[in-house]
Amino acid sequence: MYCPACSSKEIKTFPNNKKVADFYCPECSEQFQLKCQSKSLGGRITDGAYDSLITAMNLKELPNFFFLHYAPTSYSVQNLTLVPSFFFSDSIIEKRKPLSENARRRGWVGCNILYKNIADDGKIKIIENGKIVKPEKVRESWKKTSFLKNVQVESRGWLNDVMNCVNEIGKKDFELEEVYTFKEYLSELHPQNKNVKAKIRQQLQILRDNNFLKFIDNKGKYHVG
Numbered sequence: 001m002y003c004p005a006c007s008s009k010e011i012k013t014f015p016n017n018k019k020v021a022d023f024y025c026p027e028c029s030e031q032f033q034l035k036c037q038s039k040s041l042g043g044r045i046t047d048g049a050y051d052s053l054i055t056a057m058n059l060k061e062l063p064n065f066f067f068l069h070y071a072p073t074s075y076s077v078q079n080l081t082l083v084p085s086f087f088f089s090d091s092i093i094e095k096r097k098p099l100s101e102n103a104r105r106r107g108w109v110g111c112n113i114l115y116k117n118i119a120d121d122g123k124i125k126i127i128e129n130g131k132i133v134k135p136e137k138v139r140e141s142w143k144k145t146s147f148l149k150n151v152q153v154e155s156r157g158w159l160n161d162v163m164n165c166v167n168e169i170g171k172k173d174f175e176l177e178e179v180y181t182f183k184e185y186l187s188e189l190h191p192q193n194k195n196v197k198a199k200i201r202q203q204l205q206i207l208r209d210n211n212f213l214k215f216i217d218n219k220g221k222y223h224v225g
């Protein structure tokens with residue numbers, strides 16, 4: 001596997017005795033964790049301890065995640081998706097119920113990654129339905145949103161959720177009013193925020209400042225592409 005974050009032709013396996021992630025890039029030092037499953041990607045993906053994931057996320061120490069879906073009969077890779085660490089926010093992590101009294105590790109709290117809540121831009125396809133996507137395209141997708149690295153973790157959730165709404169609109173040219181139609185959905189995700197419309201405008205501005213989208217005019221017309 002090449003590195004999706006730089007021009008390195010390979011990523012390397014961590015030695016087993018100091019395992020913080022599964023792979024790392026010898027050139028740019030990005031780290032990668034691989035999770036495999038035989039059912040198709042979507043919905044929820046079970047992950048480890050909730051507290052350690054949240055702590056690593058807040059310290060910006062999370063690795064990037066490769067999610068691999070394979071066909072159990074042929075053991076061939078069907079889909080390989082990369083979710084960059086900078087797409088992780090409270091919006092996509094769900095706390096599981098503590099293990100019951102009878103469990104060996106009672107009280108232990110795990111978490112789920114809410115794959116469906118991750119904006120399409122944060123689910124970079126490397127292999128899609130058995131076909132390999134061109135590395136240039138993968139690296140371009142990484143670059144497009146890597147500005148999120150410098151964004152505070154608390155703000156990433158909002159940006160992810162607004163990107164998701166823009167994807168959902170499904171047009172290259174859209175208007176502010178169309179994004180406002182997701183007001184209820186966004187209020188449910190962020191119940192503590194009382195001024196969702198202002199928050200939407202703020203996210204669109206950040207996305208514009210980082211060349212994710214363009215303002216066509218001052219009357220609420222946008223272009224994404």
Ligand SMILES: [Zn+2]
Pocket residue numbers: 003004005006007008025026027028029030
């Ligand atoms: Zn690299």
